[in-house]
Amino acid sequence: MWESTSAFVAKLKALFSQRVADTAFDEEMNTHLEMLAEKYEGEGMNAREAARAARRRFGNPTLLKQRQRESRTTMFFANVWRDVRYGVRQLAKTPVFTMVCVLTLALGVGANTAVFSVMHAVLMKMLPLEDASRVFYLHTTGWPDGAFQTGDASTSFSYPIYRALREQGGGLQEVMTFIPMSTSGKVAVRVGAVAEEASGEMVSGNYFRGLGVNTALGRGFAQKDEDDHTPVVVIGDSFWATHYGRSRDALGKTLYLKSIPFTIVGIAAKGFEGTEGKMPVDLWIPLQSRPEFNAWGSPADEGMYLSQPKMWAMKLMVRIAPGISREHALAKAQGVFEQAAYTGIAPKHTGDPTYQLSFKEARQFDTEDVSFARALRILMAMVGLVLLVAMCNVVMLLMARNASRQREFSVRLALGAGRREIVRQLLTESLLLVSLGGVAAWCFAMGATHALGSWARIQSSIQPDGVVLGFTLGVLFLLALVFGLAPLRSAMSSGPELVLRSSAAASHASSQQVRAGNAVIVTQIAMCMVLLVGAGLLLGTLRNLLKTPLGQKPEGLLVFGVHPQHAHTKEESIAFFVALQQRLRTIPGVESVSMASSRPGSGWSSNNAGVTVDGHKPNGVEPGQANFRKNTVGADYFRTMGVQLVQGRDFSDADSTSAPEVLIVNETFAKKYVGTLNTVGHVLTNSKGGHPILIVGVVKDHKYTSITEEAMPMLWTVFTQGGAVSQLEVEMRTEGGDPLAMLPTIRKALAQIDPDMPLLEPMTQSAVFTQSVSQQVLFARLAGCFGVLTIVLIATGIYGTLAYRVNGRSAEIGVRMALGAQRSQVVWMVLRGSLLLTATGIAIGIPLAMAAGVGLESSLYGMKPLDPVSYASAIAGVAMVALLASIVPAGRAAAVDPLKALRAE
Amino acid sequence: MAADKSEVLQGTLDLMILKTLQALGPLHGFGIARRIEQLSEDVLTLNEGTVYTSLLRLQQKSWIGSEWGVSENNRRARFYSITKRGMKQLAVETENWERIAAVIGRVLALETKA
Structure with missing residues (x-):
């Protein structure tokens, strides 16, 4: 073994010093001949005889030189190089075949790589954390009666639970919390003069340490930051790049979040974009206690997340202590959770369900979104079929090509080529083809992955998966090998004498080959x-x-969110939005303006149950079972949205805080719960018969959360007659042209009211x-x-x-x-x-x-x-x-x- | 078949060269050829060129090393010397050779059954 390695290394070295070795050997040989001749002369021969005898004794020097050269180094590389050149010539000779093969490979393999990369990132990829296998998202099956919840039902927890898990959660080394600063995840931020939005989270002091994420510059947070609610911020790599040009001076600079100054103390390591999957996080701040920074941007009068134990709004992640099993840690956490869940509310009744905690792996996407995963799987299956068809094609092409080259092989065999040479050459050609295809596929995958990611509205950076590409190419190469070499046997079994035979006999494909080709074509057609x-x-x-009718006219409508930074009480916030509506109406080119708490078409909705009509069961339905959707809107809402009124009137400025409370229902609500479209004048009360509100209008059914929704009972109230509003979506009908062209004017108007207040997600209603x-x-x-x-x-x-x-x-x-x-x-x-x-x-x-x-x-x-x-x-x-x-x-x-x-x- | 025969011969030549270098110390190709000629007492005639093929092979296996030097009559020549690994290999091959020679000797000494 050692000897052969040593010999190989020596041969490899010799490859690079051929000429030197040649001259050296020449010298050695001449010396030997001279010395031999001298010896013969000494024995009495004359000079010519001696020289001849010496040559006879030595043997043929040219032959020896050739043999020496061959064994001195390896012919392997020279042969491979020759094969590659020959292969390139062969491929260049049939450019159409080559191009078709390479393109087929590029599309088939590239599309696969792209789809798999996205799927991998979404379904399998772990967060870039230290020892990520011990980090988990915490989920629950529910929350007790009496508590209320903001955010996602399965991932929201209360502050007492967070504290209890930290202090008593035996098997948990760290419990980290992170809270989005608004329902969209975005927060108003101002770096220079321009107010804009960035995605931000409030996190615990141990967030970076617990996750095992380093900072590229500066520091992460400490427990003290959480306890003192210090106004410091850690920014992400991309925010650093876009706003500070990756300058080291960014540390110590001040930026304004909701008008409050925060000092930059660190920059998170490149590649860490938070734990929210789809939405890369731009900045993190320690848990804050100011009312502006209530969890999810909720109004503070419902209670602050830190002090109101009924409010479940914190997302939690845990790191399990080393040496403790996942099951053990979960069991302990479950015990703590069951205790802490009832802090501040009525204790658990017997018979109430026990809510179960679960640990979910720290994947890039902590998604319960089954439809998304399913969509990706279907996509993967489709693209897999495409790959199958593509592979069939390449294989068929290779088969046909190699079979038609029987004559070539036979000629080469007749001229003395070894079978091994032919096999090696075929392999080289297949490899060349697959490599070319691989390069093209990689380029295609780069573009396709990016496009797919943005189509799927994933903002995090996704890279094509090299492992997948390698694997696919490997499989492809193997197949090319098997099928490319399959006709070889028949080609070679006919042997060199094939050349001598007539062309018809030579080119007649064997029935076995035809059958194999047929099977491939049938498979392809079935897949297709x-x-x-x-x-x-x-x-x-x-x-x-x-072509689904929406029941409204989204064309010409502009929508954007507004979140007042300085309106903390109910009265202040209502006054703010009333004034805003008045101000926006005066902008030239604006036909009408209204507002809604949930943006139609965005998927957000407020679902409620429990209503009585004129004090009776709604049309025979149990009041508690009477489900309906609700939206809180402003004056002129239905006129602005282009929704047809069936009866009664739209909301107007007259429906103020002091005016009698009114509401509007849709046709489905009227038919299902009142029993007639003639609903105006009826009074709705809550399920206990309190809080009566007069119905003043009925509107046609129209789409609310999305295009695909079924018509549901729905009612609208006006925000001036409701509670505090932290954010409203402004709906603005413009006169002709592109609604987005209005944006600069609107921005100016808003900046006059408050320079720290950005437009939130401005877009046309059609786009929503x-x-x-x-x-x-x-x-x-x-x-x-x-x-x-x-x-x-x-x-x-x-x-x-x-x-x-x-x-x-x-x-x-x-x-x-x-x-x-x-x-x-x-x-x-x-x-x-x-x-x-x-x-x-x-x-x-x-x-x-x-x-x-x-x-x-x-x-x-x-x-x-x-x-x-x-x-x-x-x-x-x-x-x-x-x-x-x-x-x-x-x-x-x-x-x-x-x-x-x-x-x- | 022809290849098999030459391999045996090659092996033999390799063994002889290794032994020569071990016994006499560093030598050039001409010297090795002379030594083998002497010892074989003209029983074994060989193309002296093949000595170099053998030397190259031994060198590639790191059993011998080489160095340029000056010969006794003032010519530049490459001197070959046995390495430690070569010594070990020589011991192994010598033993092998003796065993095989002994076996062959015994086989040839068998008398035909009467």
Whole structure:
């Protein structure tokens, strides 16, 4: 072993000093010859005789030199280099074949890598934490009666629970908390003169230490920061880059959050973007006690998260102590949780459910969003099918190519090439092809991953996954190897004498090869069927989504959020928004202005239950079971939104705080709970019969949370008659043109009121609704792309294979024609073969597509999985492409000149 | 078949060279060829060029080393010397050789059955 290694190293070294070694050996050899000649002269020969005798004794110096050179170094590299050059020449000789192969690989492998990278990032990738396997998100199955909750139901906890887990949670080394500063996760921030939004979180003092995240500059937080609520901030890498140009001077600078100055004390390590997954966090501050910094930006009069034990608003993460099992730590935490959950509220009644804690792995996305994960999985399956079809294509092309090179191999064998040389050369060519494809695939994946990420509205940075790419290419290479070398046996078994045989016999493909090719084509067509049916269903879904009537006119509407920084009481906040509405109405080009607490189309909604109509059960429904949605809006709301009134009136400025309370309901509410559309004048009270409110209007049903929602009972109240409002969405109908063009004017108007108050997520109302289906749009578009891609792949595959076969059969066709076959019969012979394959593929594909359709069902809207149109168009599409791809080779077969074909024999 | 035979010969030559270098110390190719000629008493005739093929192989296996020096009649020549690894290998091969030689000797000494 050691000897062979040593010899290999020596040979490798010699590779780089060929010439030096050659001259040295020449010298050595000449010296030897001279000394030998001297010896013979000494024995009495004359000089010429001695020299001749010496040469005789020494042997052939040229041969020796050659042998020395060969064994001195390795021929391996020289041979490989020769193979590579030969392979490049071969590939360059057939540029179309090469290009088709490389492009096919690039699309198939690249698309896979991109989709898998996104899926990997979303479903599997762990947060970049130290020892991330011991860090978990904390989830609960619920919260006790009497407590209330802000944020996401499963991830919100109260301050007493946080404290208790920290102090008594035996198996937990650290308990970290992080709280978004608003429901959107964004907070008003001002670095220079411009007020803007950044995503920010309030975190515990042990946040960075507990997660195991370092700072690139400065420090993280300490317990003291949490206890004293110090006004310091740690900013993320991208915020540092965009706002401070990565300057070290950023440390110590002041920025304003909600008008409060904070000092930058640290910059988080690059790559750490918080623990929120989709939304990269720009800055972190220690837990604050000021009312402006209540959890999730909630109004402080409902209680501060620090002092109100009923308020569940803190997200928690834990790090398990070393040496303690996950189950053990969870059991201990569960005990502490059950105690602390009832702090400040009525103790648990017997029979109340016990809420269960659970630990979720610290993945990049702590998502309960099953639909998103499912969408990605379906996408992965689709792209996998595309890859399968692509691989089939490459393999078929390689097979056809290598089989048609039988003559070349046979000539080379006849000229003395070893079988090993031919195998090595074929391998080199396959490797070259796959490498070229890999490079192209990587470039494609870079772009596609980015596009996919932004389509899926993931703002965190996602990189294409190198491991996946490597794996896919590996599989591909193996397949190319197997299928590329498969025809080799038949090529070589015929041996060198093949050259001498007639061309027809030589090029006649073996029936085994034809069968293998047929199987591949049938598989491809079946896969294509599945993809096309899926694409058809998803595109139908998209069509249905886009033509769904919204019941309102979002065109020409501008929407943006406003969060007053200095209105703390109910009266102050209502006065602020009333004044804001008056101010905005005066802007030229504004037709009408209103406000809503939940932005329509954004998915946010307020769901309630419990109502009586005129003191009775609502139309026979138990008051507690009467579910409805609710939105709090401003004057002129329905006029601004373009929603049609069925009866009664819209809200107006007259519905002030002091005026009698009023509400408006939709048709579904009127029919379901009042029993008639004639609802104006009825009085709604809460389930206990208190707090009566007069119905003053009925509006047509219209979409509220998203395009796909079903009509639900819904009612609207006016904000002037409600509680404190921390934030409202301003809806502004503009006169003609692009509503977004109004933004600078509005910004100016708002800055006059308060320079620290940014416009929150300004966009057109149409865009809000479009975004609510962006996932479906993305899905359908990608499915469409994949469908087209496979169709193209299949067309090239069928065309290539048939063309190759017809070529090989030209002699046979010539004989048939000489014996009296008509051209139409020849055409039919070729077409029949390909149509039979297509029919088989479709027949196999239909049940597969049905199975896939069932899997897709939950992603469809207004489409049945067995939609006949989708199936019919998929079948028609496949049949048409197969026919088109076969017509050219069939025509070529018909054009065979029998005389020429026979003469060539 | 031809390859097998030459391999045996090559092995033998390698062994002889190793032994020569061990016994006489550093030598150039000409010197090695002379020594083998002397010892074989003209029983073994060899193309002296093949000595160099063998030397290269031994060097690649790090069993011998080489250095340029000046020969007794003032010529620049490459002097070969055995390495520690070469010594070990020589011991192993000598033992092997003796065992095989003994076995072959016994086989050849067998008398045909009467």
